[in-house]
Amino acid sequence: LTVSGTGNVTLADIVLDGNQEAVTAAAPLLTISGGTVTMNSGSTLQNNKAGPGAEAAGVYMTGGTFTLEAGAEISGNVLETGGFQAGGIQVEGGTAYLRGRITGNEGYDGGGVLVDGADANVTITGQITNNRASAGGGVYVAEGSATLDGATVTGNMATSYNTGGAFLYNSRLDASGSSLTLTGQVTITGNTYKGQPSNLQIYTSEDQPRTVTLSSDLGTDSNIGVRILTDTGLFATGEVVNFSDYVDVFTPDDGSYIVQAKEDGLYLTDSVARMSADGGSSWTYYDSLSAAINAVDGGTAETNIVELLDDVTAGGRVVQNKSLTLRSSTEEGAETYTITRAEDFGSTMFNAGTGCTLIFEDIVLDGGSIDATSGTLIWANGGTVILDDGAVVRNCVRSSNDSGAVEVNTTGTLTMRTGAAIENSRSGANGGAVKVAGTFNMEGGSITGSSAATSGGGVAVDSGGIFNMTGGSITGSSAGTSGGGVYVATGGAINLSGAASISDNTAGSAASNLYLASGSTLTLTGELTGAENSIGVTIDAAVTGGNEPGGTIGGASDIADSDDVTQIFSDVNSELVAVVESGALKWQEEATGVARYSADGESGWIYTETLSDAIANVPSGGFVELLTNVTLTEGLTVSDKSFTLRSNSDGEVVYTIERGGDYTGSLLTVSGTGNVTLADIVLDG
Numbered sequence: 306l307t308v309s310g311t312g313n314v315t316l317a318d319i320v321l322d323g324n325q326e327a328v329t330a331a332a333p334l335l336t337i338s339g340g341t342v343t344m345n346s347g348s349t350l351q352n353n354k355a356g357p358g359a360e361a362a363g364v365y366m367t368g369g370t371f372t373l374e375a376g377a378e379i380s381g382n383v384l385e386t387g388g389f390q391a392g393g394i395q396v397e398g399g400t401a402y403l404r405g406r407i408t409g410n411e412g413y414d415g416g417g418v419l420v421d422g423a424d425a426n427v428t429i430t431g432q433i434t435n436n437r438a439s440a441g442g443g444v445y446v447a448e449g450s451a452t453l454d455g456a457t458v459t460g461n462m463a464t465s466y467n468t469g470g471a472f473l474y475n476s477r478l479d480a481s482g483s484s485l486t487l488t489g490q491v492t493i494t495g496n497t498y499k500g501q502p503s504n505l506q507i508y509t510s511e512d513q514p515r516t517v518t519l520s521s522d523l524g525t526d527s528n529i530g531v532r533i534l535t536d537t538g539l540f541a542t543g544e545v546v547n548f549s550d551y552v553d554v555f556t557p558d559d560g561s562y563i564v565q566a567k568e569d570g571l572y573l574t575d576s577v578a579r580m581s582a583d584g585g586s587s588w589t590y591y592d593s594l595s596a597a598i599n600a601v602d603g604g605t606a607e608t609n610i611v612e613l614l615d616d617v618t619a620g621g622r623v624v625q626n627k628s629l630t631l632r633s634s635t636e637e638g639a640e641t642y643t644i645t646r647a648e649d650f651g652s653t654m655f656n657a658g659t660g661c662t663l664i665f666e667d668i669v670l671d672g673g674s675i676d677a678t679s680g681t682l683i684w685a686n687g688g689t690v691i692l693d694d695g696a697v698v699r700n701c702v703r704s705s706n707d708s709g710a711v712e713v714n715t716t717g718t719l720t721m722r723t724g725a726a727i728e729n730s731r732s733g734a735n736g737g738a739v740k741v742a743g744t745f746n747m748e749g750g751s752i753t754g755s756s757a758a759t760s761g762g763g764v765a766v767d768s769g770g771i772f773n774m775t776g777g778s779i780t781g782s783s784a785g786t787s788g789g790g791v792y793v794a795t796g797g798a799i800n801l802s803g804a805a806s807i808s809d810n811t812a813g814s815a816a817s818n819l820y821l822a823s824g825s826t827l828t829l830t831g832e833l834t835g836a837e838n839s840i841g842v843t844i845d846a847a848v849t850g851g852n853e854p855g856g857t858i859g860g861a862s863d864i865a866d867s868d869d870v871t872q873i874f875s876d877v878n879s880e881l882v883a884v885v886e887s888g889a890l891k892w893q894e895e896a897t898g899v900a901r902y903s904a905d906g907e908s909g910w911i912y913t914e915t916l917s918d919a920i921a922n923v924p925s926g927g928f929v930e931l932l933t934n935v936t937l938t939e940g941l942t943v944s945d946k947s948f949t950l951r952s953n954s955d956g957e958v959v960y961t962i963e964r965g966g967d968y969t970g971s972l973l974t975v976s977g978t979g980n981v982t983l984a985d986i987v988l989d990g
Contacts, residue, residue, distance in 0.1 A: 342369070380406070415438055428454055429444065505517070581610045701731070760786055
């Protein structure tokens, strides 16, 4: 059917069928260059297969007026080849009112509808469904104007370009342009490109700026998926419109973006954070970190995941008494992001209250070297804080207070794991990096480059505080008075095992690693297994009873096999050495030691106050060395043990064991299977 001039045709209960199974046509079913065509309810244009040379498959319109009434349909029409040709209806001029259904058509550009002419004006109030094209699967607006007035565009698909539902584009730089207005209750959802959401796509750039126009009559219950070619930017404008009313109308097809209302319109912007309440299975995106965290409601730190998608500067409390995991995005290509303290915010940024667990992983928390006078960066305030792999806390300053970076109150818990770090933090009092009144479990990670004006450049353990160190290292930190690495106050406790290392720290200008105040406790809770274990210890005079030999530190147990205990726990500021006697860890003055023993005669020496103690404890096959001349008041007895007894001077000095004036028995008695080798030793009667 071709209508032109002043022709006026009404189709009522009529089907125009292209018989595509038998015929490949060279023209559309309906061509309109002028006049008026109305398709009433019950009429259908269908099944036309248009081949080369056809302008469109269903309807081709260059002028006049066309009305597709509700109940009428354009369906199943296919364009075999072409470019800028539609499957359903192509309007290059004139006015079209599409109130019926356009479905199941296939074109090259505009599977359902193509608007492509400066004088084209199309209003769609019906349904555009299940059409297909290389671009603009449902509706393609290339030039001219289109209005979606309560229309539904759904189930359409694009095959070559990401424009499955509706596409607003300017096809020619010198053309008068294209426009798309939205009014009424509009739905543009469920359209796809390669299986992904592709609904309303707006081609906008500096040389071809485009926005959709929002009518004041656009329903706030409308549902429209949206994307723009430039990924972010202005996409919707309008007059007498409160844009904030329409933020929820639009859903970004790419969930990593969000919709924001500004004075001049609606924008697609990069989201800053996303939140999952189901452990990362599904995500909601937000324009701020605070919005993502505020969305956390109940749950656990394992189910509540908040991921950063960009660096953030925080000018207020970030987390207050919520259980969640905070980390950088796990999306492909993401990097490690940073939360930095704002210059005008000097209070606590992360507060884990009673019953709350706060986990940090693969994220940087930067204090910005801002003097935080009103609160430390992280506060385990009765709850649990975990610094997991990739979590870095740095550049925290509290020039007049304790707790440079992290504070653990009496009922709080801090855990550091392998890969975590606290760096370059400073306190004007105690605890350059961490102050512990509750429990600090250091399983791994590092504390470096931190300082305290008084005590505990790395860690300060308060009275009642417990520091369990089973791994990790504390190095390169300093204190003004004592405990450059760790300071344990009276009533505080440190428990050591595993690969713990505290080394290369200072107090003032002197070496100072682990400082034990009088009344503090150090306990070895297991074997020290690290190949590089080094824990230099400074001891308060009162701890050893005025530095008298044999002062016991804590109730160290299960350390009889710690052969390197002397090397590990060498005192850094005196001549004290660590020894193991009767299953307990002790310090004594090396100069007053009488003898020492070792399993191999080369390392792991254990110092004793008497020669008889050394002989009693040396393992069979081991070595006992005299450190000085000895006078015996009772004899030495060996039964069923083999060892070598020698002087400790590499042969340069030969020490003597002599009988005291009141002793008349043997100096050495060997029985059973005893086997004693004397080397560079004098037995003097």
